[in-house]
Amino acid sequence: MMADDDPDDREFVREAFEKSGFKGEFRCVEDGGALVEYLEKAQALGPMSRFRIPDLILLDLNMPRVDGYEALRQIKSSERLRHIPVVVLSTSDSESDIQQTYDGGVNSFITKPAGFEELVEMAGSLKAYWLELVKLPTGPAT
């Protein structure tokens, strides 16, 4: 699942994931507010609803209304959501952004690649690591 206000980027990343062989559902929202709202609903309604808890969140930082920093804070401070891996995917490569988001509990920080081929490679790596290699908890500890 991806939160990014830039429609082109959403399209590129979706395409890149498809090209990398990703077969699952790729949801997009336009800002951090919509992301958190979706996650809350998915958590409340359970796995049988049409709101599924995503396996991975791709988070842009500069978004209108609720930006990436705030969305990250809300996700990582929520006991029910904090287990979902969050990868920042931003144009920024500034040290302060990197520091700040890792302090906020982000799982990885990636600067958006400049070319499409690199984007496909990135999608492949993310898929292989977060969706295939690592074991993650399926939900909050009870």
Place this chain on the structure above:
Amino acid sequence: MDEMTRLSARVLELERLLREREENDSFRLVFNSAPYGMVVSDESGRIVMVNPRAEEMFGYSAGEFKRRRIEDLVPPALRSGHAGQRHHFHRAPSIRSMGAGRDLYACRRDGTEFPVEIALTPLPGENGMLVLSSIIDISRRKLGEEELVRYSKRLERSNAELESFASVASHDLQEPLRKIRMMGERLGAIAGESLDEQARDYLGRMIRAGDSMHRLIRDLLAFSRVTMRTEGFTPVDLSATARDALSALELLVEETGAIIVVDDLPEVEVDEAQMRQLFQNLIGNALKFRRAGVVPRVEVTGRVEDRAGDLVAIVEVKDNGIGFDERYSERIFLVFQRLHGKTEFEGTGIGLAICKKIVEHHDGRIHARSTPGEGAQFVVEVPVRRKPDSPAAPHSA
């Protein structure tokens, strides 16, 4: 007492009077031609003598002055306190300057006030102690100081604005550029087969232009960040810093088979990360502009020179590369200035500009010498110790 004794006593007396008169005359000469206002007052504060400069300064004539008291020259708000200070001075007279760090003001005849510096000198006289006040009008100097403070604040502000502008502009410029490149690549991938050769060529050139602009913006951003990211100045052994820089260049050194010699370099108070970058750029530059068929050799040497009490560290980076025409020895330090075609050597031409910015951030200077075809030598001079008034300079992290 005989005639002789009386006569010699009379001569002595005459000599004394003459000497006094001469002293008096030279006092008057100095008094009247002094470039500062001079006002002599007695113990009760009555003004007994003034020089022409004082008349000019305060707007009273010599005659008017003599009907005034010294308090009339003090701003009204401070007059009552002044009499007490005057008594205090007469009890323990000594040469002293007034104000002691405070701003002093004097009051003209028309009531306007002006900033002054005053020195007080006790003058023992026949009718008790007199005080000579020497007064300098510092309005001009004050104006100059204020102007300077205003100017440096303005400069600081505009520098900060410029830096944040460069950083924001570079970052925001990257956005649409990334799209252009990405769309170009997508277009090439999807329609590449159906495009004719010319169309593919145009597309390829468009993407390469985008790549080159991406590098330009990235380097501009790096340049604008040099002084924004400062970790403060600490005493650093530059030999160690140079070796750190070398480890970052390991691959390049290996590829080129270069011989790099780092001498003992002085310990200098610097921003270490910036100095590492400086060495990396200078040595990297030396390796990049190597001569074909010649094993690159780079020597890094250093010494400390005493320049009128200021210790200056001088570090030289010397290579045996292609060198450059000394006509361009200033130009090579400018942003995006290149002396070679893009096909000969890659790079945007930012490296030496960053070097210059780093050195200037250390209140130093950098210059280059070269003989084309024989090699180049870059000389960096930075003060060994930071001056206490040097701004620490961290704008923001």
